[in-house]
Amino acid sequence: MTAHSHSQARGRAGPRPFWPPLAAGIALGLALLVTFLISGHGLGASGFVTRLAADVSDRVAPAATAANAYFGPFVQAGSPLAAWITWEAVGVLIGAYLGARSAGRISVQVERGPNVSRSQRFVYAFIGGALTGFGARLARGCTSGLGLSGGATLAVAGFVFLAGFFIAGFVVSMAMRRVWQ
Amino acid sequence: MSIPFYDSGLASGLLSGVLFGFALEAAGFGSPRKLTGQFTLKDFAVFKVMFTAVLVAAIGLYALRLSGVIADNSVYIPTLFFWAMAGGGVLIGAGFALGGYCPGTSLAGLGSGRIDALVFFAGMVAGTIVFAAVFEPLTGFYLAAKGPDAQRLTDLTGLPEWLILAVLVVVAAGGFVLGGKLERARGGPFTAEDVCTPQAEDTEKVQRHGQALEA
Incomplete structure (x- = not known):
C-alpha cells in the first residue's frame, strides 16, 4: 500500500482499479444475454481447447486421431477456424x-503465491490445466459453458457442475495452502 | 426476423468474445491470485461476479420470454449427466485451486499478460488429449445418471420461475454481505495495485535481502 500512495503522490499512473464486483457482474451478465x-x-471456452487439441492430435497422429471415438467427429467437422x-x-x-491496456493493467509476469518459485508455478499451472482440460471434457463444458451459461438458463446441469466446482475448490485449496498463501 | 438470430459466424463469435473478455478482465479475473482468493476466502469476486452475471442473464431471458421477444425453448439448455458433470466440476475446481484459472479466465489472463496462463492453457490441451485417449473405457461413466432433456430448476422443483429467481437473488445478496465481511477480515479483496504490479513479492524479497545484508 505504501508503494501505491507513493506513486499517486508522484502522479505516476498506476493500474486503474478493477470494476466493483456488482458492476463487473452486470457487464458479464449483459454480455451473456447478448450472446444468447x-x-x-x-x-x-473449453470447446475451443477441444478443437485445438483435436487439431494438434490430427497433425501429430492423423490415423489414430481419425479412429479416436472422441476426436474423430471433431476432425471430420473440419478446421477449428x-x-x-x-x-x-x-x-x-x-x-x-x-x-x-486501456486501464493500465497489462502485467507481463509469472503470477504466483509468495511461497512458490517460478518453476514450481509452472508445474502447478500445467497440472491444474491438465485436470481442468480433462474435467471439462468429462463435464461437457466448463465454468463458462456449464456454470455461467447453464446457470443462466436455470439448467439443473449448471448447478450440479457449480456444486462440484466450489466444493472441490475449497477442499483442494485448504489441502494445498502453500500454493497461493 | 426472429430472435435469437442463431448466428454462428465469425463476427458473432468475435463480438461475444470481446464483450466476455473485457468483462472478465474488468472484474480482475485475469489474475490467478484474485481468482484463487475465492477459495482462501480473501476475495469473493468469483462468487459475486458469477452470481450477479447468472442472475442478470436469467432475469433478462425470463423478461424477454414473458414479453414475447423470444419463444420458450429458444435458447440452448444443457442436459444433466449427473456423475460426469459433478465429477468434471470437481476436477475443474481442483485444477482452478492448483493452477489458478479456469478455461475462460486463462484466456483473460493471457490477454492481460500472464505467462503462467499460457502454461495452464498447454496443460488443458494435454488434459483434453488424455481424455480422448481414455474416452472409450470411460463411456459408461460419461453417460451415467442422465437427467431429463434440458431439465431446469423449475422442472425439478415444480416452483414458478419468478420464485426461483427471487430465492437466488436473496442467496446472492446474502453472499455479498457475508463475503464482504469475510474478505475484509482477511485483508482482502485483492486490488489491481496488488496483482498488476509485476513480481511485487520478488521486489520485497530483494529489499529484505538487501536490508539483511546491510544489517
Missing part, C-alpha cells in the same frame, strides 16, 4: 487485452 440473443447459446467458439476465444483474448 445473437447465437441462441451462451458463452464458452470454422467453429464459432474459436472466434469467441480469440475475442476473449482481444477484449481482455483492450480492457487491460
Whole structure:
C-alpha cells in the first residue's frame, strides 16, 4: 500500500482499479444475454481447447486421431477456424487485452503465491490445466459453458457442475495452502 | 426476423468474445491470485461476479420470454449427466485451486499478460488429449445418471420461475454481505495495485535481502 500512495503522490499512473464486483457482474451478465440473443447459446471456452487439441492430435497422429471415438467427429467437422467458439476465444483474448491496456493493467509476469518459485508455478499451472482440460471434457463444458451459461438458463446441469466446482475448490485449496498463501 | 438470430459466424463469435473478455478482465479475473482468493476466502469476486452475471442473464431471458421477444425453448439448455458433470466440476475446481484459472479466465489472463496462463492453457490441451485417449473405457461413466432433456430448476422443483429467481437473488445478496465481511477480515479483496504490479513479492524479497545484508 505504501508503494501505491507513493506513486499517486508522484502522479505516476498506476493500474486503474478493477470494476466493483456488482458492476463487473452486470457487464458479464449483459454480455451473456447478448450472446444468447445473437447465437441462441451462451458463452464458452473449453470447446475451443477441444478443437485445438483435436487439431494438434490430427497433425501429430492423423490415423489414430481419425479412429479416436472422441476426436474423430471433431476432425471430420473440419478446421477449428470454422467453429464459432474459436472466434469467441480469440475475442476473449482481444477484449481482455483492450480492457487491460486501456486501464493500465497489462502485467507481463509469472503470477504466483509468495511461497512458490517460478518453476514450481509452472508445474502447478500445467497440472491444474491438465485436470481442468480433462474435467471439462468429462463435464461437457466448463465454468463458462456449464456454470455461467447453464446457470443462466436455470439448467439443473449448471448447478450440479457449480456444486462440484466450489466444493472441490475449497477442499483442494485448504489441502494445498502453500500454493497461493 | 426472429430472435435469437442463431448466428454462428465469425463476427458473432468475435463480438461475444470481446464483450466476455473485457468483462472478465474488468472484474480482475485475469489474475490467478484474485481468482484463487475465492477459495482462501480473501476475495469473493468469483462468487459475486458469477452470481450477479447468472442472475442478470436469467432475469433478462425470463423478461424477454414473458414479453414475447423470444419463444420458450429458444435458447440452448444443457442436459444433466449427473456423475460426469459433478465429477468434471470437481476436477475443474481442483485444477482452478492448483493452477489458478479456469478455461475462460486463462484466456483473460493471457490477454492481460500472464505467462503462467499460457502454461495452464498447454496443460488443458494435454488434459483434453488424455481424455480422448481414455474416452472409450470411460463411456459408461460419461453417460451415467442422465437427467431429463434440458431439465431446469423449475422442472425439478415444480416452483414458478419468478420464485426461483427471487430465492437466488436473496442467496446472492446474502453472499455479498457475508463475503464482504469475510474478505475484509482477511485483508482482502485483492486490488489491481496488488496483482498488476509485476513480481511485487520478488521486489520485497530483494529489499529484505538487501536490508539483511546491510544489517
